[in-house]
Amino acid sequence: MKPFVVFVLGGPGAGKGTQCERIVQKYGYTHLSAGDLLRDERKKPDSQYGELIESYIRDGRIVPVEITISLLQRAMEQTMALDGNKHKFLIDGFPRNEDNLQGWERTMNGKADVSFVLFFDCDNETCIERCLERGKSSGRSDDNRESLEKRIQTYLQSTRPIIDLYEKTGKVKKVDASKSVDEVFTKVQDIFDREG
Template sequence: MSTIDNLKDRTTPVFSKDDVTVLFVLGGPGAGKGTQCERLVAKYGFAHLSAGDLLRAEQNRPNSEFGSLIREHIRNGTIVPMEVTIALLESSMRSILSSNPNPSKGKFLIDGFPRKLDQALKFEEAVVPARFVLFYDCPEAEMERRLMERGKTSGREDDNADSIRKRFRTFVDTSMPVVEYFEAQDRVVKIDARPEPDKVFEATQAELAKRLGENF
């Protein structure tokens, strides 16, 4: 049975949420997720997994089970099947846990995932339920200002006004239903992402202490 078929058929999580802590990190483009994830890794020892980075690395890995499939979807501008993304996340988690001195325990920030509600549901069903979503809430005008500023030096083709606004629309249409789903279960920690990064991190730390305890 292929990895994808195995995931499609699986209805029991492979990890226990008592042993593995997963926080989904969501926010619009330019909300500052990457900066906050770096600080959380340094302060609390989280492993930071970016779904986009994993897909880009996998498409270039020799003899990859998924490389040609990922390249085809990227070339056609279509979404990679969620089972591929979830399989890469699970594989990375297993690798990190196996190198951990206490391999049954792990703390993971999953950044930019889930982008759609079906991804959230399948990950929780097949891998492990997330503790909650860290949602960095930032007004569209501020995110656009940050990205346009970044575009002056980033060299990224999508750091321009048209692309930025399309990315905002995609986030609102596909990712906000994920936030609303978790919010209905009291599993969203909403952080005001407008202040400068130090202030945002202070607010993040305070919320983590409330949810997970001071010394998690």
């Protein structure tokens, strides 16, 4: 069985991870965060990509697509190998740009079905405040104002056009992510109850 994929996009701090946790609990998806996979990979002492990933993340730049897709593909394959019923995936924070999208289509075409894009729409200042708050306890090297401003610029220049592209195909399900966690999840449930 091919993986059934929902791309989860939104600016840094839009609540992607928080909402994905709830979707996993209620709908049985497996949550794959492109960022978490990259952060985990860079910590592995034997990783051939560790230092490269670290420099990209620290500078708020997008990691080369081949690395990200190989990590996503490996994670999906491992999950499905462990449990054949686990074929529904939330891929959070990907595709982040045109290169990511083309890389996905090149590598995963026919190997995974993208159902829709769940887009958490949130204003930049709310996103920054949430990340700064998270940064107090997350230990993430990119939860500081300087990195965040770079990340938001990257998001606006690179990821928003991808969302716009998917919007033209009718695949975007947009949620106002500036609301409370519970209010946002109510809207998310409406979408998943309809879409799967």
